[in-house]
Structure formats: C-alpha cells, structure tokens
Amino acid sequence: MATFEEQAASAVANDVVAGVVVIAKDKDGKLDYSKSFSRKNGTVYNEDTVLALASMSKLMTSVAGLQVVEKGLITLDEDVTPLLPSLAKQEILTGFADDGTPITRKRQNPITLRQLLTHSAGLGYPFMHEEVAKFVAWKKLPPNAGTVDEAFDAVLLYEPGEGYLYSSSIDRVGQVIEKVTGQNLEDYMRQNLWGPLGMDSTTFFAAKYPNIQARRVPTAIRRDPKGPIIESSDEPWYTAGVKEPFGGQGIFSSPADYMKLLYSLLVDDEKVLKKETAALMFQPQLSPKAKESLLEKMKKPDWLIGKYTPTNEYDWGVGGILVDGDKHEFRREGYLNWGGAANPFWFIDRAAGVCGVFGIQLLPIFDPPTEDLIAAFEKEVYQKAGKL
Template sequence: MGPRSIDSRNVESAVRTAIDAAVTGSPRVPGVVAGVTTDKATLTLAAAGVRAIDGTDPMTTDTVFAMFSATKAITATVALQLVERGLLDLDAPAKEYAPRLRDIQVLDGFADDGSLRLRPPASDVTMRQLLTHTAGFGYDFFNQDYRRLTRDHGVPAVISATIESISTPLLFDPGTRWEYGSSMDWAGRVIEGVTGHRLGDVMSEHLFSPLGMSDTSFDLTDDLARRRAVLHHRAPDDSLSPNHKWKMPDDPEVQMGGQGLYSTVRDYIAFIRMWLNDGLSDSGEQILRPETIVEAGRNQIGDLTVTKLPGVIPALSHDVDFFPGVPKSWGLSFLINDEDAPTGRPAGSLSWAGLANLYYWIDRRTKIGGFWATQIFPFVDPTAYDAYLDFETVVYRAID
C-alpha cells in the first residue's frame, strides 16, 4: 500500500531544493531534470541549470537526453508484451528468433599469442537470460576480457550500434553467472525477429503511442536535436568539458535495445507510472497485465549474485556498486534491492540507470517513482550520483 496521502507541494519544494543544490554546488552538474510520479499522476517535474556548461540555453522539462541503459527496461517491456500475446517463449533458445546467436561461442581466455580460445556454449542462450544478464555477454567498460576484444582484436565498441559490436563471445556458459552487458541489445534483435519490424517501430506502436511518449525515439529528429542536452566529461580535477559533436549514430545498423533511445524525463515518468499502476496507461489502456508486472519484479536469477561492476575504462565509468552491503537481485529487466535502501526506498523496489548519470527507481509498495537525468561521463560521477541519492532521499522524507 502507498501512503494515505501525498502532498505534492512538499515533494515539489524538496525536489526544487535538491536540483538547485546540484547545479550551484562545487563541484556541480551543468544541468538536471528530475521527475517524481505516483501510480496516478506526476507529482513534480523540474529542471535546473543549463544544457551545456559553456552555453546559456537552460535545462527545461522538455530537454531531450540520450537514455543509454535506461533504454533496457523499455525493451524488456515490449518483450513481455510479446510473451503475453503468445509470440515469445522466454525459455526457448533465443536463436530461434535471432539466428545470429547460433554462431556465438564462449571465450575461454586468450592464448599466449593473444588469440582467442573459443568453444561452443554448454547450452543455448534464452530470452530470459538475455533479460536478466545471465546469458554471458559483457561490456568492455566493465570487463577486462571484453576490453581486450575492443582494444586488441578490432571488435567495435557497442556505441557503434553495429551487428559486429554485439556479436561478441560469451564470458561463461549461459545461466551460470550474472554479468552486466549487451544482452538487451540482443533482446531487441529477438523482438525484431518475432515481429518482423524494427525495434523502434514496435516500441512506438505498442508502448510510446499508448503512453503518450511522443519525445522518445531511436532517431534524433530535428525537433529532438534542438532540445538535446550536451554530453559532458568530468576530469579528475572536477572540471567539466562539453562534447557538442557527440550523438548516437544516425540510422544505426542495430537499434540498440540496451542503450539507443533518446527521451525526456516527462516521457520516462509516464513509463514508470505504468509500472506503478499495474500496467495501465493514463488513459486506462492495459500495457502489461498486472500479473506480468508482479512477475517482472521478482528475482529471476535465483542464487546468482549481482556483482560490483569494475570501471575498466575510467573515462566511461567508475566502479559501480549501488547501495553497498544491500543484497540485490535482478528481475525482467530491473535491479531489485532485496533489503531497504538508505534513501528510504523499500525492499523489492525496481531501479536502474543510464551511463551518462541518469537514474530511476520504481517503488510499487509506496506507489512512487522518480527519474533523474544528467549527461555526464564517467558513470557514477560522485557529484551527479550523490545528488541523485539526495533527490531520492528528500522525496521519501517529503512523503513520510
């Protein structure tokens, strides 16, 4: 059950204080947009700062962000819709839907000459394993072996959004470990194989349109580009450098289900609200069945452990360990904190993030969720991440 009543004015005031502090402190973030919603309505949507540290265009509530891994939950939602329609079996070999997976092997280390030692996997990758990061795929910025693939063997980085960039060997036999990586990009390929349509078109018809997410797309249209926040990099001395030229690849070979969307906080909290509201859109359309929502929020990896992610490429990410000491599991496809978090987030809540310091949570017990958006590398930037934790904490204090 959620709280008996929530005074939106308390939440709005608390969030305004938090985001203003984030853009005026030292060090600071250039700009931020933050939103909070219940299962029924947006409580607050607020912006502070600027879109680029060297400019004057203000952050606004319709600012567009590269979502990076906040894309993953959206891809998972479309996959679950296909399961409900009887078109997708989570436990069938995923190669039935994405034939390129037939060629994927397991990396058994490197020979003395640096060549790859490869072997067939002990079992086929399933869609459930793709959704739970237990298939065996990794990322080069979190795994040293994958880093060797991109650095020494010419494998393109996943940001290139090519088939070759995700056709990497597995790090282990499917289902035997948890390793965060490019599984959700393959999940997107499975969705395309099932439907016969590009991932973005499936999302648009079955998710974005009924949820009113009109600013969410794999394509950076002129309208979205005019409102886009600039990606920044924070140096070790805490200085910030804008990269005005960076954007996702235009017309990518692969519409990356793990990282490729642009969106706004306004759109994303409509998505969060659907998860809080047992799968219902604001207009009453059933996007997912209530029982699917419940199942997606359950631990899907059994006794496997969600591990700390080492920052292998420091320019892209610090080490990642959300709420150290709090046991965590993985659903379809969210991180689950299995005990209460220090921010006030109760056990069983869903969450994840995007590489440029975007963070969200979905608390179905209290019926509240939020999204915090910046555009800063590396991931888990102490200034941006601590400001997000402050944001989440003040929200829970405001509704207590």
C-alpha cells in the first residue's frame, strides 16, 4: 500500500487536491514531522499557510470556555440563559402546522455551559438539520447575518441535556465568554490563548492583518465528485459579512499556529489550562440520554470528517468527539478530534502521546479523496511514533 506521502503527492500532481500541509508531534520529542504538498506552478502550501478553519475554531473557543470556568467567572452547570437573552427565549420545536407555521413549547430545563460545550443544549444547524432549515425559512432569517444572535435566532430541537446534535452551541459559548469577561472574543483569545502560545497568525478577522491575509490560500472546489478541483478566490466564505467573532466557525490560522495549541494540550504544559481542567477535555461529558443520542448518530457517521469504526465507543469531551473505549485499531481511550468545513482535521491522543493537524482548503465538506488522505496521515503518525 502507498504511504501517506505517496498518496498526497499523487493527489496534488493529479489535481485531486490543490495542496496539503501536515504537522505531527509526539509527547516524548522523538516525532517532529512536517510536510507540505503543492501543485507545480500552483498555490504554495506550507506550515505558515493561513486557512479558514471553520469548525476547527471550536477547539479554541472550548478551551477559552474552560478558562473562564477556571477563573471562577461561571461554572459548567449553571444556567447561562440570563447571560444570553436571545437564546433564553428560544422554545422547543414540536412540529409544523399545515400552513408551515412552527409549533413550539417552552423548555423545562436550564441551558448550561457544559451542554453548550458538548452540543447537547438543544440547538441545531440549518445546513445540517431539516427542521431548523424549515424554521429559518419560515422566519426569513438573513443568509449572511452579521452577529451570532442574528445568525442563530432559531429554535431548540429537544430538551437541553436530553439529546445530542452538532450545532451552533460553541458560537454561544463565545458569547458567554464575552459576557463574563467584558471582552470581545478576539481580544480575550489574543490575551489568554494565542498570546501565551505564540500564535501570531491567528485571528477572527484576517482582512485586518495584511501579513495574515497575504498568506491565505484560495478555496479549492470539486464541483464534479469525480472531477478535478478548481481554485477560486471569489468563493464566499462562512464569515463573509460578520461583524463580530463567531466562536464556532470564524477563526483563521496556520497549521504551525494550530499545532502550538494541540501540542500544549498533549504535553499538558499548563500554558492555557491547569492540568485538572485540561483533563476534562479528554473525559466523557455527555449525559446518558445525550450519549445515547450521539451513539445513534454514530451508526451513520457521514456527518463527520475522518474515518470512524463502528465500535460504539464514542462520547463528547470538550472540543471534539471522544473515543471512550479500547476497541479501535490504533486510537486510544481519551482520543479527541474534530475538523472543519473545508476538510482540515486535527487529533490529540494523550494515551498514545501523539497529535497532528491536517491542513487543506477544499470544498465540499466530506470530500472522499480528502478523507482517504486524512486516514492515511493519521495512521502514518502512529506508525512514525511507534504506536502501532
């Protein structure tokens, strides 16, 4: 079987992808791997390439959410709705009348920070969940909303704490952070996360920083599932028109910067979180009902970037999906990962002592050739680290 590097080089040479950059490290300092692949006479990808991270933003915002808990500004299990009036008023959707009018009922449970951090607060995404999309269409919400309140002024889909749906809840975590600290999320991140880790290529607003904007790569698009990619600088991104930080989807960063966060969490150096707080990220956080809901969705994991074997050993930690058993081929218990809309991907496996980031900028999401490359990269990291 071809190695990851052979597969990546072939994919780039044959216009299957426009470029790829990967970085991996191990806890013992024996593995320090970095490799970039770019098309001949094409866009150059390297460690300092700036990517629109989309949902890979969620890890940073989740870490920041745990920081404000550490600071004693809020607890994981208190009701956050007094801080978020726009979320507090949302009711639970129970159906639609014959004329398309939504039928809702008031929620009974509070909404907690833990639920927001674990996508178990009742929220959904209109592009992923038909009921939310139908509600959004009925309410005529603007397609390019400038604020979190405008973008996600929708409806709950289940009683908070009693289900799981991947959602906009991390954008709400960003709002909680702003409320309890009195700081804009960009300023808070720069002071408490990016600054301490030396992440100087990271921001919610790339256009404001010429040095960052100049290193962004165009979005590659595969319009024909079996055809070549086309790069387009004109392709609108999710953050087009935003007026404030969206903690769940708005960050721009480089693979080198992102690795600084992954490595800090891997070696537990306490640069951004105390050891006892960081440990929560790698522990199951879902309620029994919420976990049952997640496991039902894991029977068909086509909503996830990467490969997931049917072990029934999944939960949600803080920041990503969590492996909570030992039946996987090489992922250990406590393994955490997530990705983003343009198919970038990260993972941390503290038990195996490895972490990695896969950088790419290609749509549509869940691109099969890219998923094959991610799987090959991840396995090769374990091999290089001697963990297979």
